[in-house]
Amino acid sequence: MVVLSAARWVRSRLSDRFWRVQEVLKYARHFRGRKNRCYKLAVRSVRRAFVKSTKARREKKRFLRALWITRIEAASLEHGLKYPAFISNLAKSQVELNRKVLADLAIYEPKTFKSLAALAQRRRQEGFLAALGDGKEPEGIFSRIVHQHY
Amino acid sequence: RYVRQLQRLQLLFSPTAADARGARQFVEEAAQDFARQHPDVVLYVSPHSGPGPAPVLRAEYLNGTVRDELIASKTSEEIVQLATKLANQSGLDIIRIRKPFHTDNPSVQGQWHPLTNKPSILTVQGPRLQPQ
Numbered sequence: 001m002v003v004l005s006a007a008r009w010v011r012s013r014l015s016d017r018f019w020r021v022q023e024v025l026k027y028a029r030h031f032r033g034r035k036n037r038c039y040k041l042a043v044r045s046v047r048r049a050f051v052k053s054t055k056a057r058r059e060k061k062r063f064l065r066a067l068w069i070t071r072i073e074a075a076s077l078e079h080g081l082k083y084p085a086f087i088s089n090l091a092k093s094q095v096e097l098n099r100k101v102l103a104d105l106a107i108y109e110p111k112t113f114k115s116l117a118a119l120a121q122r123r124r125q126e127g128f129l130a131a132l133g134d135g136k137e138p139e140g141i142f143s144r145i146v147h148q149h150y
Numbered sequence: 151r152y153v154r155q156l157q158r159l160q161l162l163f164s165p166t167a168a169d170a171r172g173a174r175q176f177v178e179e180a181a182q183d184f185a186r187q188h189p190d191v192v193l194y195v196s197p198h199s200g201p202g203p204a205p206v207l208r209a210e211y212l213n214g215t216v217r218d219e220l221i222a223s224k225t226s227e228e229i230v231q232l233a234t235k236l237a238n239q240s241g242l243d244i245i246r247i248r249k250p251f252h253t254d255n256p257s258v259q260g261q262w263h264p265l266t267n268k269p270s271i272l273t274v275q276g277p278r279l280q281p282q
Binding site: 075078079106107108109110111112114 | 256257258259260261262266267
């Protein structure tokens with residue numbers, strides 16, 4: 001920068017430093033220790049917090065799915081079925097309910113979940129009969145597939 | 151039937167301040183059209199003389215929330231856009247909603263508790279049935 005005369009060049013100084021600092025500190029208020037008060041420490045902590053929250057959105061989906069699976073496993077064990085048997089037999093009976101809905105049903109609608117477990121159990125028995133007792137017995141009722149033509 | 155959640159819009163500005171120029175132009179040109187287009191919103195124009203706080207557009211909603219928007223150094227068209235945005239909002243706070251759904255009656259069959267799937271012999275106490 002060409003300085004023609006030093007007296008003409010007025011140095012401009014920040015007047016809203018307080019608000020610029022508050023913009024960062026407002027996201028650090030619930031932190032522990034000096035990083036909720038001191039700007040220099042808070043800047044680093046807030047940036048790391050934002051980065052972690054962005055990355056955690058992908059983990060949240062995995063975490064919630066694992067939680068649903070745990071709950072469905074617990075509920076189906078109450079009815080005498082293990083989780084892999086329950087899920088596979090429901091899928092074979094063309095019941096397309098996802099794990100989120102199944103977990104909510106297990107919590108808030110226990111009778112519906114009991115009937116779903118009974119359905120899976122029946123389909124499992126029919127599967128065993130079809131595989132082991134090959135021969136003249138008729139096919140199971142719940143093993144019939146409904147074909148949708150779109 | 152649609153009920154507009156915006157109750158009143160207060161335009162607080164000073165008639166002599168330099169940054170309230172857009173507010174003054176809005177009042178002269180576009181305020182009447184805005185008021186005619188939104189008949190269920192009351193528009194108050196309150197100029198305070200002399201140097202005072204920055205020009206502000208205050209929106210009050212039916213659920214009591216008051217929202218202030220700075221209109222310093224904004225053109226008349228920008229103020230019109232801001233006012234229409236406030237008129238189309240509801241007064242709920244603008245925060246992250248945790249769940250996109252809500253029910254008052256989540257359970258129809260009765261929420262699960264540890265004794266739902268246990269035989270009722272455990273809990274029933276009657277003249278003939280004794281708990282184990």
